[in-house]
Amino acid sequence: MxxxxxxxxxxxxxxxxxxxxxxxxxxxxxxxxxxxxxxxxxxxxxxxxxxxxxxxxxxxxxxxxxxxxxxxxxxxxxxxxxxxxxxxVRRVPPRFSIPPTDNEIMPGGSVNITCVAVGSPMPYVKWMLGAEDLTPEDDMPIGRNVLELTDVRQSNNYTCVAMSTLGVIEAVAQITVKALPKPPGIPVVTERTATSITLTWDSGNPEPVSYYIIQHKSKISEDTYKEIDGVATTRYSVGGLSPYSDYEFRVVAVNNIGRGPPSDGIEAKTAEQAPSTAPRQVRGRMLSATTAIIHWDEPEEANGQIMGYRVYYTMDSAQQVNTWEKQIVRGSNFLTIQGLIPNKTYYIKVLAYTSVGDGPLSADLQIIAKTGVPSQPTDFKGEAKSETSILLSWIAPAQTGQDNQIMGYELLYKKGDDKEEKRISFEPTTTYLLKDLKPFTTYTFQLAARSKHGIGAYTNEISAETPQTQPSAPPQDVKCSSPSSTNILVSWRPPPTELQNGIITKYAIQYAATEGEDTTIQQISDIPPESSQYLLENMEKWTEYRVTVTAHTDVGEGPESLPQLIRTEEDVPSGPPRKVEVEAVNSTSIKVIWRSPMPTKQHGQIRGYQVHYVRMVNGEPMGQPGIKDILIEDVQEMVITELQAESTYSVAVAAYTTKGDGARSKPKLITTTGAVPEKPRLMVSPTNMGTALLQWHPPTLTHGPLQGYRLRFGRKDVDPLTIIEFPERENHYTTKEIHKGASYTFRLSARNKVGFGEETVKEINTPEDVPSGFPQSIAAEGGTTTTIQVSWNPLLLAERNGVIVKYALQYKDINSPRSPSELFITAPESTVTLDGLKADTTYDIKMCAFTSKGSGPYSPSVQFRTQPLDQAVFAKNFHVKAAMKTSVLLTWEIPDNYNAAQPFTILYDNGQSVEVDGKLTQKLITGLQAGTQYSFLLTNRGNSAGGLQHRVSTMTAPDILRTKPYLTGKTNLDGMVSVELPSVQTSEKVRGYYIVVVPLKKQRTGKFLKPWDSPDEMNLEE
Incomplete structure (x- = not known):
């Protein structure tokens, strides 16, 4: 291909x-x-x-x-x-995938403009401001360019240009800088009253204004401008001004950017008004028996130009003021009233008026038409200085001549609506602090000056109130009940009215568990003052709590109530019994062992346990479960009988309280064993040679072939028993070392393939005889010039031949021809002190033991020597002064001729030792275990081995005090504090308790130095 x-x-x-x-x-x-x-x-x-x-x-x-x-x-x-x-090659002309966006920013703000273009080839992206390139030609990024603008003060259009071989494109982003508004025009006053000024102004801004702010202040004030915000129109009436006062006003415009500069200010005066206060410091004095002169000061709030004053006076203050005599005064602040009736009391009032109207009348000025009697004190007022004191102050009446000097004052005062007035006389002064008043109470006062001519007129009644303070008594009748296992209902009544010291604003409840892991104090605050009960929820079940209640005023918290101890109700246990173990006892019985549920999950007093069991076949229960009930809390094991052999059972345990049974333990599976042999027949025949012949016959029912026997035997007072196993054909055994005067037990069981069966038990008692041995390890210690302390160990077990009832001790001077002295000691004592001996003398000592049949042989002689006379006794009367839980106080006496330069050494507790100064006569040994036997040996370090020693033994106190005392209140002024002692539940015999109070020393850091970790470390003799 x-x-x-x-x-x-x-x-x-x-x-x-x-x-x-x-x-x-x-x-x-x-x-x-x-x-x-x-x-x-x-x-x-x-x-x-x-x-x-x-x-x-x-x-x-x-x-x-x-x-x-x-x-x-x-x-x-x-x-x-x-x-x-x-x-x-792909060819795509450039285009903007993320064109730049317009932005509005605050003056001086910052903004980032992002421009992203794509194409193939990817275009270059640059920024321009007008004809200015903002991106360097040699640093032009491909595809994405971010323009970062900072401190922007002017609005501009920024152009993003993207270019490639296939074309050039542009996009414009408009950045607009927001502007603050300009100041409005000067405000114009269009209307004025005594308490308001109406202003109008021009906006002064072509752009919309969100609202205006009017700023104003008193012309004579140095305070900053007050502001009226959110004015939506260009006309506004500013109220709340003082009459006949000069003010400054200016206006600020606000738009969505912020507030602009204020306009130019304008000054304006409010209109007049009648005086709103009476003339001040109205006072008077008698020029003669019929002529008085009255003075006053201008009103504090004249509200305009004072045109004059009207003075009213009368002898009958019950009449209407418009029926009183009156005089008009212009251009001065005093008036001379003539033609008064001697020895009469006159009531005088003064008012000021403006062109608008009259002001209020002053308070009554009382004056007695009598020469030399002081006039009324003026400006009499009271001010609370504390919750129990009020400071009274006044201006003394004018005094004319040495003959009319004020010699003192008379004060009348009473509490609230009480009818009984109290009178106090005191020396001339202008202030007086009245103490020992009741908090949160209104008092009324009247004051008169006194000269040698008599008491002047009393002032008008004034009142002053002492402030609130915290309550001085706790809430009353505090009671607690537990409606359920997790709730506590607390109820109370307010503190006594006379001790509330204010308005109760709230209550608080403090509570803490007295047991368990979490004993921190919790608090419920802000309980409404009208409440008289509160339900504490989510409490621990079956737990004792300590509850107190406090009342609060605005000033603070009052004292706590006496603590109430309340235990929440019982509930079913939420935790199962722990460490459940099951073992097969035999073919028809199993033994179940458990531990009580966790204390925090018992939720009550455990009344007993239920053991649930059911037979299992192929993992499924068969038939109805069985339940065994134990009504005793302390029993934590049970043997379940009448089961089927070689069967599997599921076993679970549950604890129950009076509320019912709780959670069950995780089921345990146990299989009963096969049947074991019955008891074999056993015969025991003791001999006179210290042996015993054992013979047995096989059990009647062996449940299979016998595989052997097991014999357990020995003295009843010696553990453990000796164990011997025999083959199945064996049928007899002879034991040796059968002691006289002892009880023996023999336990024989047969074994098949399942195991050993039930034991046959036989017991024999051998007859007593005299001991065949003597006491062991005879030793002497703690010798002095005239005494020796002898100690020994019991006889060997095989040589006792019965129960040792007493010992005989013979001792004699080895150089004396006289027969030895003999001393009898009742068993089981193992020490005795021989006294009345000669100094520096060697003695022979030997001992024998007795059973009920007589005495045994004497031990070989042991020799000991008393101390010479020239070796002074280094200490006397060594004994235990006090034994606490973890400490023991040892004391002794020192002879006059003892060399105090030689220290003492105290040995105790398997080799521990402590050195004590030779001048001291006591030592507190700490760090011991509670309820433990200790032996203490006092020695002189200067003595050689075998020198003088003193020994005492004692047991430390049991650990029965495991909780601390509670402080039930704060320390009062006398230094007294109430302490609630913990309850003690113990079977020990208690002779008494110590209550120890020790002042703590404060360190430089401000913290208290804690010298002891436990009160047991304190020397109670100090």
């Missing part, structure tokens, strides 16, 4: 096919335009395939030509018919 005519697009792959056959197989080569095709020097672009075909990758126009396939072998050469390969 020769090549065929082929047309391919440039850059595509062209394949010219050729195949030839012959014998031998011919070699194929290629010619182009009658010249051999080079397949080696073109980087693999032109290659000949194994099939003989010629493959041209990335075809070029130069590859076009006439191709021939040549087949050659030893017999000759053959040329194929020529075939032309034409390489054509």
């Amino acid at each position: 020769g090549p065929q005519l082929k047309v391919v697009e440039r850059t595509r792959t062209a394949t010219m096919l050729c195949a030839a056959s012959g014998n031998p197989d011919p070699d194929i080569s290629w010619f182009k335009d009658f010249l051999p095709v080079n397949t080696t020097n073109n980087n693999g672009r032109i290659k000949q395939l194994r099939s003989g075909a010629l493959q041209i990758e990335q075809s070029e126009e130069s590859d076009q030509g006439k191709y021939e396939c040549v087949a050659t072998n030893n017999d000759g050469t053959r040329y194929s018919a020529p075939a032309n390969l034409y390489v054509r």
Whole structure:
């Protein structure tokens, strides 16, 4: 097969096919335009395939030509018919696939304009601004060009140009820079009142304006302009202004770009109005018994030009003011009133008026027509300084002459609507701090000055209120109940009214579990003040919680209520029993063992367990399941009987509370064994030679051939028993070393292919006799000049011949002709102290043991020597002062002649030791285990081996206190704090408890130094 005519697009792959056959197989080569095709020097672009075909990758126009396939072998050469390969170039004029888009941007903004053009050949793409090229000629990209514009301040048209050999195309993108509005025209005042100014203005902008902002401020103020936003028209009335006051106004335009500059400002004054406040500091004094002078200051808010004042006065304040005597004053701020009646009280009021009208009357000024009596204090006011104090202040009445000096003040005050007034007298001053008031309470006050001529007129009644504070008492009658296993209902009543100290704004509940893994304090806040109960939800089941309630005012939180302990209701256990194990006991019984469910999943007191079992055949249950019930919580095992031999059973266990049974454990499969032999018949015959003859007969039912026997035997007071197995033909055995005075047990079972059957049990008791041995390892320690402590080990088991009831100890001076002294010690004691001995003397000591039948032989003599007199006793009375859970306090006494330079060493707990200064008489040993027996040995480091020693033993306290005390409230001002002690449930005999309170030292970092990890590490004697 020769090549065929082929047309391919440039850059595509062209394949010219050729195949030839012959014998031998011919070699194929290629010619182009009658010249051999080079397949080696073109980087693999032109290659000949194994099939003989010629493959041209990335075809070029130069590859076009006439191709021939040549087949050659030893017999000759053959040329194929020529075939032309034409390489054509695709030609597509340029076009924009992604033309540039128009954009609107803020002044100084940035924008990227993308332009993409395609064609064949691919066009070059450049950007132009008018006639200016923005893309360098030598760096013109193909196909895609992105124009990046930054800090654009001016609108322009940008042109994207795409060019190739087939043409040039253009596209324009318009970039528009948005502009801020211009300032509006100067506003014009078109209308004014005492409290408003109406303005109009010209827009000043050809483009649309979104809205206007009016800025205004008082001319005499240094504050910034106030703004009125969102004005949609060019006319607006600005209200809320002060009468007869100068203001500045200006207008700002806003469009969708932002706000422009403000217009030029304009000044305007509001119109007059009658005064809105009364004249200030109205005061007066008597010039004589019938003449008074009254002074005042201008009103604070005159609202215009004051034209004058009217002064009203009367002796009967109950009359209408328009019936009072009056006088008009123009051009001055005082008035002299003549013709008053001596010793009468006059009430005086003053008002100011403008051209518009009258202002309000001042408060009553009381003045007594009596010479020398002080006038009324002025500007009397009260201000709360704390929740329990109010600061009163005033201006003292004018004083004329040394004879009319103010000698003090009289203050009348009362609480709220109380009828009872309290009176206080104090020295001349202009302020007075009234203390010990009740928070959140309104008080009324009246003040009068006092001279030697008498008490002046009291001021008008003023009032002041003490601020709120946090409640000083907790909510009352806090109660808790558990309506379900996950809910707690908390109810309460508000704190006593007189102790609320404000308006109750909310309540808060604090609660925490007293057991389990999570005992962190949780809080429910923002409970409405009208609520008197709250339901705590999603609580842990069957868990004890500690609940308190607090009341809040705006100032803060009050004290917590006394804690309520409440346990959520029981529920069925959500967790199954753990570690369920099943084992076959025999052919008809299985034993089930388990552990209680996880404590966090018991959800109540476990009342018992149910064991569910069913026989399985081919993986399917057969018949009704059986249920065994155990009503005792502590029992965690059960033997199920009356089962079928060699049968498989599925077993599951569930715990139950009073609410019902909980989750079952994962089923366990167990297969009962085949039947085992019954008990063999056993006979035991003891002899007088310390042996016993055992004889037995096979069981009546063996359930198959017997394979042997197993004998377990030994003393009842020694573990473990000796085990011997016998072949099936064996029927007797003689045991040796049968001790006197002991109880022995013999257990024999027969075995078949399934296993050992039930054991036959026989017990024998050998008669007692006197011991045949003596106490072992007799030693002495802790000797002094007059005492020796002797210790020993019991007799060998085989030599006791019964129960040892006592020991006899003989000792004598080896140099004395006298008979030895004898001492009896009741078993099971293993130590005794010999006292009354001679110093620096050697003694012979020997011992024997007794059973109920008598004494055994004495031990060989052992010699010990007491200390010489010149070796001083280094310590006395070594004993345990206190034994705590993890520590023991040891104390001793030091003789006067002891060398304190030599330290002590205390040995304990299998080789541990601690060195103690020779001057000390006590040591606290820490890091011990609770409920453990310890022995402590006190030695003098200066002594040689075998020197003086003291030994004591004790047991540490049991671990029964496992929870910390609770602080039930905050520390009060007297330093008192209430502590709730944990309840202790134990069968141990407790003599007492320590309550230890230790002040902590603060470090430089501000944190407290914690000197102990446990109270047991504290020396309670310090």
